[in-house]
Amino acid sequence: MQAPVQTAPAASPAAMKYIDEFRDGALARKLARTIAAEADANRSYRLMEFCGGHTHAIFRYGVQDLMPENVRFVHGPGCPVCVLPMARIDQAIAMAAEHGVTLCTYGDLMRVPASERRSLLKAKADGADIRMIYSTQDALAIARRDPERQVVLFAIGFETTTPPTAVALKAARAEGLKNFSVFCNHVLTPPALSTILASAGPDGVQLDGILGPSHVSTVIGSRPYEFVPQQFRKPVVIAGFEPLDVMQSTLMLVRQINEGRCIVENQYTRAVTPDGNPKAKRLMAETFATRGSFEWRGLGHLPNSALRLADAYADLDAEQRFPVTAGEGREIKGCECPSVLRGVLEPTDCKLFGTVCTPDNPMGACMVSSEGACAAYWSYGRFRPPSPKKGAELFSEPSPRKEKGSDPFLAGGGR
Secondary structure, three states, X not given: OOOOEEOOOOOOHHHHOOHHHHHEHHHHHHHHHHHHHHOOOOOOEEEEEEEHHHHHHHHHOOHHHHOOOOEEEEEEEEOHHHHOOHXXXXXXXXXXXXXXXXXXXXXXXXXXXXXXXXXXXXXXHOOOOEEEEOOHHHHHHHHHHOOOOOEEEEEEEOOOOHHHHHHHHHHHHHHOOOOEEEEEEEEOHHHHHHHHHHOOOOOOOOOOEEEEOOHHHHHHOOHHHOHHHHHHOOOEEEOOOOHHHHHHHHHHHHHXXXXXXXXXXXXXXXXXXXXXXXXXXXXXXXXXEEOOEEEEOOOEEEEOOEEEEOHHHHHXXXXXXXXXXXXOOXXXXXXXXXXXXXXXXXXXXXXXXXXXEEOOEOOOHHHOOOOOHHHHHHHOOOOOOOXXXXXXXXXXXXXXXXXXXXXXXXXXXXX
């Protein structure tokens, strides 16, 4: 029997017309009171936010401080830079050093530690041609400008960033760019979520519900999460990125748990549909194929959890064009990044956090990436004494344009 995907009816456009209403302090306090009133004091609610963007929203806006003590957020592996294993970074550095390619990648990957305390940034300082880009189109532009140079796009990310890589592949093929190739490290969300839920138990993370990712779901839709209630009996609510999105989604999960329901609900209806983005999915299906197995930092080798270039684009595959030998990467001793990614530990449980491991001297990927849990804890002071201003007081003042009346957020439905 298929688990239903429930989408609540959209609210009146006037109710959520302005962006500041997603951060309305008065409405946040109302939601907080509703969650506190409905949360059963005799049980706990451990809710995993899979997406790193949610983690930062929770701490940036003090959402955790607004929750009752028995409603806790557990941080998941939804940071694409963080889950990339050291061995893949080692392989990229070897490509640049041994084959003399121009390696192009995104800025937050440059400082992620590789084996032997190396990184892409240090390799660049040692003479490798490694360049920071803002989009796949930048890598194509470099290849066009210098046809004598072999340009490799170090492509990473979940389903959100996969379509732009597909567009780059199709453009390179159409233009006949022989000096462009892709080192593919795109990973898939559902297999990682399945692995975390399958490992839940006395020795794993304890979860009562899932806050589904935002941007990923705009691409793949809400249907791919149906296995969670079917196989694992856990409710899912796909949540938007704004603080009130997270709070409303939390209320929806609390209500599902209290009522014994277990379905996929979509709070982020303004951007997510059941079937996602058909054009983006067609592009991905045309240019990529599923790998049999791929290593994730913290989760190990997961079957069918990542993408490679499709056979029709194999000539643009940097792994085939520039083969290198890279050993198994080892985490820096004492770094708990793998356990943080599984939700088993919090960043402050790591002895290195805030001592030898800081944004200026990161020991693990979770402290480097803008979506990493350790970076969120550091940036928003979760290891410091609490500020006298916290929670809803950090939100903007209520918008004077907001009309009085019933609040769609408190109804627990998406917009």
